[in-house]
Amino acid sequence: MDKVLYLAAISGYGAGKVAELFNQRYGHNGDSVGKTFVYYQIKDQQYQIRILRRDIKNTPPRTTPVNHTWGMDLTTVTLNKQQKLVLGIVDHGSRLNLKLQQLTSKHSAAIMLEVVQAIRQFGFPKFIRTDNERCFTSNTFKLALKLLGIKHQTSDIASPWQNGRIERFFGTFKEKFRQLDFNGCHLQTELDIYRAWYNSVRTHSNLGGLTPAEVWRGKQNTNAEKAQWVSAWQGVLCGYYVPD
Numbered sequence: 001m002d003k004v005l006y007l008a009a010i011s012g013y014g015a016g017k018v019a020e021l022f023n024q025r026y027g028h029n030g031d032s033v034g035k036t037f038v039y040y041q042i043k044d045q046q047y048q049i050r051i052l053r054r055d056i057k058n059t060p061p062r063t064t065p066v067n068h069t070w071g072m073d074l075t076t077v078t079l080n081k082q083q084k085l086v087l088g089i090v091d092h093g094s095r096l097n098l099k100l101q102q103l104t105s106k107h108s109a110a111i112m113l114e115v116v117q118a119i120r121q122f123g124f125p126k127f128i129r130t131d132n133e134r135c136f137t138s139n140t141f142k143l144a145l146k147l148l149g150i151k152h153q154t155s156d157i158a159s160p161w162q163n164g165r166i167e168r169f170f171g172t173f174k175e176k177f178r179q180l181d182f183n184g185c186h187l188q189t190e191l192d193i194y195r196a197w198y199n200s201v202r203t204h205s206n207l208g209g210l211t212p213a214e215v216w217r218g219k220q221n222t223n224a225e226k227a228q229w230v231s232a233w234q235g236v237l238c239g240y241y242v243p244d
Contacts, residue, residue, distance in 0.1 A: 004033060004041050015039035024157060066093040066216055069127040069153070071166035072115075074106060074135070075174065080183050086191065087114055088173075090165045091125070094215040095204055097169060098122055100195045102188050106133075108141040119148070129153040129163050169198075179236050193232050201230060201239040 003026065007018050015038040023032045042049065069092040076083045085106060089099040098118045103110055115128070128145060130136035132154050145152045155162035173194060182190060200213045207215050214220050221242035231238040 004038055015042055018042070021159075025159075064093040066218070067091060067123055067125055068093055069129060070098065070118075070125045071129050071163050071169075072136075073131060073163065073166045073170065074103075074133070075170045077174065077177055077182075077187070079185070079187055084187055087111060088166055088170055089115070089118055090169045091122075091212075091216065092129075092165050094212045095165065095169075095207060096212040096216045097195050097198050100173075100191045102191060106135045108135050108138045108144075111135055112141060112144045115144075116148075124148065125150060127151045127153050129155065129166075131155050131160065131163060132157055172198075176233065176236050180233055190233075194237065197230070197232060197237040197239070201237070201241050203239075 004018065004022055007013075007021050007025075013021070016035045019033050019035045019038045022038070026032075070089050071092055072087070072089045075086050075088065077086060078084070085103045087099060087101045087103050088097065090097055098121075099114055101114050103114070119125075128150055130152070135141065137154065142152060160167050176194070198212070200211055203209050203211055210220055221244060223242055223244075227240045227242045229238070230241045
């Protein structure tokens with residue numbers, strides 16, 4: 001029962017989906033639950049689920065060294081009534097957004113080209129973590145990472161929280177993006193603007209009030225007298241930028 005409540009707390013799904021997740025993750029042990037059982041557990045244990053959600057939310061994330069693990073995923077945004085594909089890569093230790101790139105294809109070769117470009121700029125990580133989408137589990141992708149000496153980590157199926165850094169990054173990005181009408185804009189230019197704001201202007205509570213760029217460099221910008229107020233996306237992105 002505790003596993004059912006935990007899945008309900010972290011996923012926010014209904015009884016049917018929670019039952020599906022439970023059976024998917026624990027079915028190999030001979031454990032299974034039905035939709036009706038899960039429904040009544042969620043109904044009867046609402047208070048306990050709220051407590052679990054609060055505790056999970058307030059649990060500090062584990063500290064990860066800078067440039068140790070990269071989280072990578074794909075998302076889409078709507079521009080000019082068309083779905084545009086976007087690749088994101090985030091360093092777990094610093095939260096630095098290493099890549100926010102529009103793609104025309106989700107083929108493994110196209111993704112690996114962006115990974116190699118990120119490596120040229122930022123160096124080699126020890127791990128890259130993705131979900132189980134075919135473009136991330138193809139023989140081409142796995143062989144390329146092996147040749148580069150990078151270990152590939154995959155989250156469990158239907159478990160996006162296991163790659164939470166990139167999921168959180170995309171959540172913030174899409175929440176901001178939806179506030180404006182970008183039709184007629186050049187998407188990659190807007191992605192570059194967002195990336196600069198996220199890395200060098202937006203402070204993070206889990207980073208002790210520092211920006212990802214400061215954590216990546218290992219030092220806080222102390223030139224407070226040179227701080228500049230910056231604003232982009234019609235004021236949606238704003239804050240103080242402190243130059244090096």
